[in-house]
Amino acid sequence: MKLTGAEIVCESLLKEGVEVVFGLPGGAVLPLYGALSRYPQLRHILVRHEQAAAMAADGYARSTGKVGVCVATSGPGATNLVTGIATAQMDSIPIVAITGQVPRPAIGRDAFQECDVTGITLPITKHNYLVMDVADLAATIKEAFHIARTGRPGPVLVDIPKDVLQGERAEFVWPEAVNLPWYNPPTDAAPDQVAKAAKLINQAERPVVLAGHGVLISHAYEELRQLAEKAQIPVITTLLGISSFPTDHYLNVGMPGMHGMAYASLAIDRADVVIALGMRFDDRVTGRLRDFAPNAKVVHVDIDPSELGKNVKPHAPVLGDVKCVLRQLLPLVHRKVRVEWLRSVDTLRSEHPSLNIRETEALLPQFVLRQLSQITEGKAIIVTGVGQHQMWAAQHYGFKDPNTLITSGGLGAMGFEVPAALGAQVGCPDRTVWSIAGDGGFQMTMCDLATAVENNIPVKFAIINNGTLGMVRQWQDIFYNKDYCATVYSANPDFVKLADAFGIPGIRVTDKSQVASAIQQAMATPGPVVVDFVVKQDENVYPMIPAGESVREMMEEPSPAELRHER
Amino acid sequence: MGSNGNQHTITALVQDKPGVLARVASLFRRRGFNIVSLAVGNSERAGLSRMTFVVNGDQGTVDQVTSQMGKLIDVVGISDLSDQETVARELALIKVESSASNRNEIVQLVHLFRASIVDVGSQSLVIEVTGEEDKINALANLLKPFGIKEMMRTGRVAMVRGQAEGRVSDGVGAGRRPEASIQGRVDYEGV
Ligand SMILES: Cc1ncc(C[n+]2csc(CCOP(=O)(O)OP(=O)(O)O)c2C)c(N)n1
Numbered sequence: 001m002k003l004t005g006a007e008i009v010c011e012s013l014l015k016e017g018v019e020v021v022f023g024l025p026g027g028a029v030l031p032l033y034g035a036l037s038r039y040p041q042l043r044h045i046l047v048r049h050e051q052a053a054a055m056a057a058d059g060y061a062r063s064t065g066k067v068g069v070c071v072a073t074s075g076p077g078a079t080n081l082v083t084g085i086a087t088a089q090m091d092s093i094p095i096v097a098i099t100g101q102v103p104r105p106a107i108g109r110d111a112f113q114e115c116d117v118t119g120i121t122l123p124i125t126k127h128n129y130l131v132m133d134v135a136d137l138a139a140t141i142k143e144a145f146h147i148a149r150t151g152r153p154g155p156v157l158v159d160i161p162k163d164v165l166q167g168e169r170a171e172f173v174w175p176e177a178v179n180l181p182w183y184n185p186p187t188d189a190a191p192d193q194v195a196k197a198a199k200l201i202n203q204a205e206r207p208v209v210l211a212g213h214g215v216l217i218s219h220a221y222e223e224l225r226q227l228a229e230k231a232q233i234p235v236i237t238t239l240l241g242i243s244s245f246p247t248d249h250y251l252n253v254g255m256p257g258m259h260g261m262a263y264a265s266l267a268i269d270r271a272d273v274v275i276a277l278g279m280r281f282d283d284r285v286t287g288r289l290r291d292f293a294p295n296a297k298v299v300h301v302d303i304d305p306s307e308l309g310k311n312v313k314p315h316a317p318v319l320g321d322v323k324c325v326l327r328q329l330l331p332l333v334h335r336k337v338r339v340e341w342l343r344s345v346d347t348l349r350s351e352h353p354s355l356n357i358r359e360t361e362a363l364l365p366q367f368v369l370r371q372l373s374q375i376t377e378g379k380a381i382i383v384t385g386v387g388q389h390q391m392w393a394a395q396h397y398g399f400k401d402p403n404t405l406i407t408s409g410g411l412g413a414m415g416f417e418v419p420a421a422l423g424a425q426v427g428c429p430d431r432t433v434w435s436i437a438g439d440g441g442f443q444m445t446m447c448d449l450a451t452a453v454e455n456n457i458p459v460k461f462a463i464i465n466n467g468t469l470g471m472v473r474q475w476q477d478i479f480y481n482k483d484y485c486a487t488v489y490s491a492n493p494d495f496v497k498l499a500d501a502f503g504i505p506g507i508r509v510t511d512k513s514q515v516a517s518a519i520q521q522a523m524a525t526p527g528p529v530v531v532d533f534v535v536k537q538d539e540n541v542y543p544m545i546p547a548g549e550s551v552r553e554m555m556e557e558p559s560p561a562e563l564r565h566e567r
Numbered sequence: 568m569g570s571n572g573n574q575h576t577i578t579a580l581v582q583d584k585p586g587v588l589a590r591v592a593s594l595f596r597r598r599g600f601n602i603v604s605l606a607v608g609n610s611e612r613a614g615l616s617r618m619t620f621v622v623n624g625d626q627g628t629v630d631q632v633t634s635q636m637g638k639l640i641d642v643v644g645i646s647d648l649s650d651q652e653t654v655a656r657e658l659a660l661i662k663v664e665s666s667a668s669n670r671n672e673i674v675q676l677v678h679l680f681r682a683s684i685v686d687v688g689s690q691s692l693v694i695e696v697t698g699e700e701d702k703i704n705a706l707a708n709l710l711k712p713f714g715i716k717e718m719m720r721t722g723r724v725a726m727v728r729g730q731a732e733g734r735v736s737d738g739v740g741a742g743r744r745p746e747a748s749i750q751g752r753v754d755y756e757g758v
Contacts, residue, residue, distance in 0.1 A: 118586070122593045127640040130586075147640060182643045306634035309627060 002169035005134045005160065006035035009098065012141035013042055015174050018069050020045060020060065020426055022053040026073025028113060029100025031166035045426065045455050048447040050077050052419035054084020057095045059423030062406045063381060067148050068095040068423060074102055075113030079120065083413055085155045086124040090410025091240060092213060094153035096144050103163035104132060117159050126154030132161070134170045139179070146178045151185025152304040153217060186303055188328060189320030197299045197316040198332035204273035206341045207233045208253070213240035214278010214302060214322045221245065221402045223326035224277065230330065232338040234345050236264045238279050240409040243399040247378065253345060257285040259391040262352035262543045265551045267345050268293050276300045278322040281311040282410070291550035301325045352556060354543055355395055360566055362536040363512050365389060365464045369396035371515045372434065372462065380432040381406065381424050385417035385441030387471035389464035391541045393436045415444030421459045422452055432523060439465040439492055449502040452528040460522045461530045463495055466537045474540045499530035506530045574603060575629045576655060576725045579618045579636060579645040580610060587641045591618065594639065600624065600632050604722030615643060619724045648725055655725040659703045661694045664714035673713060680706045691716060
């Protein structure tokens, strides 16, 4: 039987095992919605803004490892997806975005709601398609999912003109395999590359592992733990690598970089071999490249050939999937006892504690995160926005389980915290999901609280409410003469009343003594809850390595001037 | 032969699909790579085109160009020809001012360069010349005093001599790195 394009899309999604799509309809994509209503197996979650659709698909993908799917109409619907797609591209997240396009005869004529979406998303997708023939639809969708999830994952956009979705029909033929003969993402690495890496690791006296997102994407936590324990190598995790190695493991040395723990950055500084696994030497990790790991030879394992040598030139480049490579590497790596090096790392840790929280009257944001970590026993899925609260979450939450921090690392997109948490919760209905929001980021996407209510998505929203665009204020504080231009809100909404307007219970916390009970109450309440933590306004994140500088310019803790008014 | 100072000749085999050129151009623009010339045309295989482009940059930049381009789904294979024996050619059409009085002089130059005259007008000639860039530059320089009204150059196309296929083969795209480029130079000099 011949199907319409819209039906073919639905059938294809089912073949791909899709259970949920996030979207918002409009004229050009309406035929697809006409078919969706006849496919109850495909749960559609209606968002309030398409950015939330893309970011929910992203959160879903990050929490489940499956491909997230979002749908939008042509023109403004599609452009609203853009920030979410760019987020997914920067953080290597598999999503498939399906957009409606104006009918084929109208393309190129500036038709109503026409927009060159494949053009716009060219540099922010792993690949994209404009499907001009209904007969190509099934194969294209199969290809899109394949490309999104394999190799270094990423977003793929499929733009479908309205008259390809409806009108013409085609036989639904689901291809057995994709036809991409020259798309062969690496798996195992070349043995000589592995041997060379092993040699460097075996010769090392002061090695560190720098574990990135690739460890999580390839599910290599077990292999990473084996490597670390066998050769007694301290493990440092990048922001997106957090939770790839248990936080409380004796070899875990925290996060490096701009707001990483001082001891982590210092350990890299002292190391003689850096073993970089599935990470890309982002500038927030390295600071000034010339001064990064100055004493170290670099082993760099990555699935993306263009990362090898892009920022840091490795002595031992290893092209392959992290899990496969670690399996190849493990038998070649010697068992070691490294009393001296581990002791000196411990000394760094005790001399540069980095995570101490001051005793203050005021409610410190760090304190909230620490309490949340204790009460949830480090077992919640934490979804953050971007800014100070994000860094405090990365520093103070003790992640127990793999893959439990969901954060916009590469793009740093504020507003991620609400929709990505919805997606993560939809993907993991049995887990506790906490959205850690800035009051700034929260206001970018809070309209989608309605989506949480409508679909009964029980995310707990913690607003770390400092009344400012905190991280930017911090830069003004330190680098711009305390000129707080456009960073302090003079009229924030009452977030408890706001929650009420959405039909969500809201709790306000203004004092340290209320923190634990509010967290417990939120978790005991079914459905979504908003907790407004009104914290000290002018708290800065430390340590801090200013952009473009090195560990030698690190500011480890608040200056005496900063603390004076507390006494 | 392929490299001239820090100029590199790169060839790619790409799928003949709408938008391929835009993808390549977008990548070059976004990564800030400097294209000197770009030539595209059908290849010996149906459905595939060959691109030859010349880029400026050090070896690290060129490695980035090839590995980033190799990731494009529509790129079948890519190779830096810089270290190989290649045949490289460019074609140029040059319209030069000419009257009866100086026509002979120009014709002699054209013969000297084994170029040919493909159009004769009352006040101009169109010259077709093929060769390496240097040769075309030299001819253009000699023609300049007569008055060049228009010049059009195709950009370099290049091919590895003999048996080798310039390492452009199936399976090189999207993930497979032309191995040699990174391995030879492991000394860490910062960046
Ligand atoms: C969409 C977007 N716009 C602007 C920025 C720049 N920016 C980075 S952090 C920040 C402040 C974030 O404020 P808030 O969400 O309240 O979090 P806080 O830093 O106070 O914890 C801003 C504006 C950004 N990252 N994303």
